[in-house]
Amino acid sequence: MRxxxxxxxxxxxxxxxxxxxxxxxxxxxxxxxxxRRHVAQGTPLGLxxxxxxxxxxxxxxxxxxxxxxxRLAEPDARLGFILxxxxxxxxxxxxLEELLAEIDAKLDRVIKFAVRTAQIVERLxxxxxxxxxxxxxxxxxxxxxxxxxxxxxGAALLLREDDREEAIVRRLEVYGADxxxxxxxxxxxxxxxxxxxxxxxxxxxxRLDAALEQ
Ligand code: ADP
Ligand code: AMP
Numbered sequence: 740m741r742x743x744x745x746x747x748x749x750x751x752x753x754x755x756x757x758x759x760x761x762x763x764x765x766x767x768x769x770x771x772x773x774x775r776r777h778v779a780q781g782t783p784l785g786l787x788x789x790x791x792x793x794x795x796x797x798x799x800x801x802x803x804x805x806x807x808x809x810r811l812a813e814p815d816a817r818l819g820f821i822l823x824x825x826x827x828x829x830x831x832x833x834x835l836e837e838l839l840a841e842i843d844a845k846l847d848r849v850i851k852f853a854v855r856t857a858q859i860v861e862r863l864x865x866x867x868x869x870x871x872x873x874x875x876x877x878x879x880x881x882x883x884x885x886x887x888x889x890x891x892x893g894a895a896l897l898l899r900e901d902d903r904e905e906a907i908v909r910r911l912e913v914y915g916a917d918x919x920x921x922x923x924x925x926x927x928x929x930x931x932x933x934x935x936x937x938x939x940x941x942x943x944x945x946r947l948d949a950a951l952e953q
Contacts, residue, residue, distance in 0.1 A: 744850050
């Protein structure tokens with residue numbers, strides 16, 4: 740299946756993408772993760788995008804389209820994928836359609852994760868990530884066994900720079916202006932299914948499964 744997860748930052752897309760990726764044996768592809776890897780490695784691209792990401796702004800369409808085009812060309816993504824965090828603009832969505840058309844393929848589903856702003860702020864402010872294996876925790880809802888330490892590899896968990904309050908506010912503004920128009924875009928193509936993303940992770944997983952079976 741070729742699936743896109745849409746929804747504001749903190750809606751739980753990455754959490755569900757990791758679970759679904761395992762169940763479906765399909766790669767979960769997050770442009771945010773690809774970009775953060777560049778930042779961590781200090782590549783020229785990373786140096787360019789790091790400050791933009793920290794402020795909660797979007798990286799340019801040209802750059803992200805190139806990244807996703809390269810990633811979707813890799814063998815593991817040929818037959819299916821879960822896209823998390825791409826597309827974020829109508830231009831990116833059009834570019835994705837064009838990329839898929841080249842291999843005579845189409846998206847199967849676009850899942851919109853619906854949450855309220857209060858939940859978003861709570862989830863983002865409590866999010867902690869492992870810098871080594873990228874596992875996502877929340878210090879209240881998904882705490883590690885030992886506080887502040889990754890269960891998998893013992894690395895010290897980090898607060899993302901863009902999960903600080905100022906950047907959260909900016910990311911929500913950017914989401915409303917640039918990404919929300921994608922609801923209309925995918926609705927008009929008959930691909931959009933909205934799920935309630937409030938509730939426990941397993942409740943959301945059950946709703947996601949039902950949406951994918953539709
Ligand atoms: P996104 O990828 O949409 O930005 P994440 O999957 O990283 O969101 O989730 C944001 C935060 O909320 C993380 O700290 C995660 O552990 C937590 N979280 C995800 N899903 C739920 C849920 N259903 N209930 C409570 N907390 C959740
Ligand atoms: P995420 O991990 O999805 O929350 O993304 C973190 C940050 O990476 C975003 O705030 C943007 O700065 C950048 N980013 C990730 N994906 C995209 C995209 N598709 N288009 C533009 N910027 C992106």
